[in-house]
Amino acid sequence: xxxxLLGGGPDNLLPDFSLYHEQDxxxxxxxxxxxxxxxxxxxxxxxxxxxxxxxxEEFSFINKKVMKLNKYKPEKDETDMEHALNWAIAxxxxxxxxxxxxxxxxxxxFGNVQLLLKASINNQFVQIEMIDQQNTIFIRTPGxxxxxxxxxxxxxxxxxxSNHVKGITLKGFKYPLINRHIxxxxxxxxxxxxxxxxGTFSFSEGILMIVRSTD
Numbered sequence: 001x002x003x004x005l006l007g008g009g010p011d012n013l014l015p016d017f018s019l020y021h022e023q024d025x026x027x028x029x030x031x032x033x034x035x036x037x038x039x040x041x042x043x044x045x046x047x048x049x050x051x052x053x054x055x056x057e058e059f060s061f062i063n064k065k066v067m068k069l070n071k072y073k074p075e076k077d078e079t080d081m082e083h084a085l086n087w088a089i090a091x092x093x094x095x096x097x098x099x100x101x102x103x104x105x106x107x108x109x110f111g112n113v114q115l116l117l118k119a120s121i122n123n124q125f126v127q128i129e130m131i132d133q134q135n136t137i138f139i140r141t142p143g144x145x146x147x148x149x150x151x152x153x154x155x156x157x158x159x160x161x162s163n164h165v166k167g168i169t170l171k172g173f174k175y176p177l178i179n180r181h182i183x184x185x186x187x188x189x190x191x192x193x194x195x196x197x198x199g200t201f202s203f204s205e206g207i208l209m210i211v212r213s214t215d
Contacts, residue, residue, distance in 0.1 A: 001026060001093040005084050006044075007100035007112070008032035008053050013132040014099060017042070020131075028088060031080045033100045034062050048084040050074045079108075082115055085128075089119060095127045102132045113137070113209075117161060121207070136212040144202035149194045153212040158182075158189035158201065165206030172199025 002022050006014075007030040017040070029037045031049035035058050038044075046068040051059050063069060070083065078086075081101060088096045096119075101112040112130060120128050120139035130137040136153060139161070147156065158168065160182050170177040174193040182188050191213075201210075 002095045003088040003093045005098045006033035006037050007081050009100035010103045013103040015133045028084050030084045038065050049080040089123050098130045101130050140208050146200050148198045153214045155213040156192050157211045159209040161209050162206040167204035169202045
């Protein structure tokens with residue numbers, strides 16, 4: 001099972017959903033993302049939010065269209081996306097994709113990156129990604145990983161999210177590395193590219209955020 005979460009980020013940053021058309025997809029809407037999904041002809045299986053970003057008329061429309069609606073008070077300790085992501089992980093899917101989670105309000109975007117970080121570290125059996133029209137973002141803990149070339153997102157950056165990332169090695173990249181250490185604030189691994197169909201990256205200690213981007 002693959003779960004797609006659509007948040008309330010700017011519509012112009014949303015990717016083409018037809019690129020993510022596997023058979024076993026479950027859609028969940030988050031706050032205004034619920035209304036956006038319905039407008040796009042996708043009825044979400046479940047919805048989460050305080051819905052303070054939709055009008056009364058829009059919420060009435062949502063209420064008629066969605067069978068499983070989880071409505072929260074605006075005064076709460078978790079964001080709407082956090083509620084949705086916690087639910088998604090509890091379903092034990094193989095992949096969770098977070099759309100509508102970047103752009104617009106930066107506090108929301110950085111909050112969603114923090115959710116991605118926490119969820120990825122605590123649930124390493126699930127592939128969790130944040131995706132918009134220009135970027136795919138995911139988190140990795142120490143190990144060795146293969147990464148395939150994507151023509152539409154050829155730039156790959158490795159950003160430390162811990163004080164130190166040790167032993168980072170990049171093979172099959174335009175700018176290879178062997179057993180280098182990087183720290184918070186380092187830009188050494190920004191904007192690299194694969195030179196073939198795939199490459200590998202590995203590191204022995206720390207946490208990395210990987211960002212795949214297009215111009």
